[in-house]
Amino acid sequence: MTYQLDIQPCPEWNLFTRLQRPLVIAGPCSAESEEQLFETATLLKNNGIEVLRAGIWKPRTRPNCFEGIGMKGLPWLQHIQKTLGLKISTEVANAHHVEAALKHDIDMLWIGARSTANPFAVQEIAEALRGVDIPVFVKNPVNPDIELWIGAFERLYLRGIKKMGAIHRGFSSYNSARYRNTPQWQIPIELKRRVKQLPLFCDPSHIGGHREYIQEISQKAMDLGFDGLIVESHVHPDCALSDAAQQITPVQLKEILEHLVIREAHPNNSANHLIIEELREKIDTLDSSIMEALTNRMKIIEEIGLYKKENNITILQPDRWESILSRVTEEARENNLPVELVERVFKAIHQASIDRQTDIMNKKELGA
Structure with a gap:
């Protein structure tokens, strides 16, 4: 059984309408220290970004890698929210994460690719979000399965979540020729066809896997009419504790955004x-x-x-x-x-x- 998803418009999607550019969410892959996070957030705000992203809990492929600073990072985000006036967002993978994030007034949440691939995890998150009225993003599952992706939105919808957005971060492959994750653009395009009112964002950092590809992938997303971007940005990217190669500085992000060509959805005359x-x-x-x-x-x-x-x-x-x-x-x-x-x-x-x-x-x- 499928459901007609009644996605509600969300004011946050239109933050950048007045600037004639897409909604851009940016910030470090991981919150590593209070100083690193605050400095990055300050530079992002000074360069026009209004929504900060930062991973608190990091699902890593192998053990003994940096798996995030956990709960102690949430007050850092909350401090930035109150001090700089930025909206804040982070990834959640279970009910415990949801409850902790909500207690710290996180403005937006996203569900990562590994969690999207697990219906049990998505259901647990959906139950924890019952009755909560904040935007929730869902990244595509690691494998190219559009039904699994749509199923995640349906689970959230059935628990009363109406403000949702999709994040396209590409699909894992055994031997990716160029990018870290294969884009397979036809899948998010098909998602948009089937759920027309769903805002569609691109994650060029995870698709490319290296900062040199962020510009071209972001432009491709704009050419296809994506609603926004979620980009990993770090004040000192080469020193990042996770995904260093794919992160850019706030200044580099500004330069990329300034060179983006934003296409009109319809003929202008x-x-x-x-x-x-x-x-x-x-x-x-x-x-x-x-x-x-x-x-x-x-x-x-x-x-x-x-x-x-x-x-x-x-x-x-x-x-x-x-x-x-x-x-x-x-x-x-x-x-x-x-x-x-x-x-x-x-x-x-x-x-x-x-x-x-x-x-x-x-x-x-x-x-x-």
């Missing part, structure tokens, strides 16, 4: 609107042609399936499939199309063809 609509009509026509071609192709596949069944021929013909794949990838190169895209499309078509022929092969005759 009637002339641009007409141009886009004309081009979209052409795309719609081509899409109809593609659908017609796929329909006709599948009809021929059904004929082939029936023939193979009648003549006891195997469904998979490796040589034929190799020939098709070689032909279409060569045509892709000749037409300057991404080969990877063409391969994905035709592999999906080929699998659908196999599935259809399998249905035909195993379908019993009437009366048999």
Whole structure:
């Protein structure tokens, strides 16, 4: 059973509307000392940031790593909240964390990727948040499972949490070629399609894994219409006790934000609107042609399936499939199309063809 999530608008999402830029949440990966946290927060505020993030409890992959300073860091955040006027946020992974954070008036909470992947943990957090009216962010699970991600929002929603936001931090992979986590942008895009009113944030620090990628990943998120960014920023990033390579100074963050190009969600005048609509009509026509071609192709596949069944021929013909794949990838190169895209499309078509022929092969005759 699924639920229509009635996500309520939250004033915090619009903090930066007047500045014509997305909501940016920034701060160190971990609160390490009161001095480090206060100095970072002061510089962030001086550079235009209004929401501070800092990890208090850090779920580390291996034991004997720095796992956060724990409870004693919460008064530090609260002091910053009262002294500098910043809103404060931190990660929670269980009911104990939630209760401690709420006692210290934390403005926003987020659920980390490891916790999102555990429905038991999300349910425990949801129960602890019952009746609480603060924004709650949910990072995507470590694995690319959109249903698990949506399920986390549903668990919170069923316990009365209506102010929610999604954080895209990429997905773990055994051998990531460039970034620390594979972005797989199609997954947050699909999340936004299915839960339209859900604010969508990008975590370029965890996607990239290194500070040199933060600019390009942040720009990609803005190009896709993300609502905001959550960036790791440390006053002395190279000395950070966790994730040092992916943190930037508050000044570097300001420079990145100043160079971001913020796209409009819709055409800003009637002339641009007409141009886009004309081009979209052409795309719609081509899409109809593609659908017609796929329909006709599948009809021929059904004929082939029936023939193979009648003549006891195997469904998979490796040589034929190799020939098709070689032909279409060569045509892709000749037409300057991404080969990877063409391969994905035709592999999906080929699998659908196999599935259809399998249905035909195993379908019993009437009366048999």
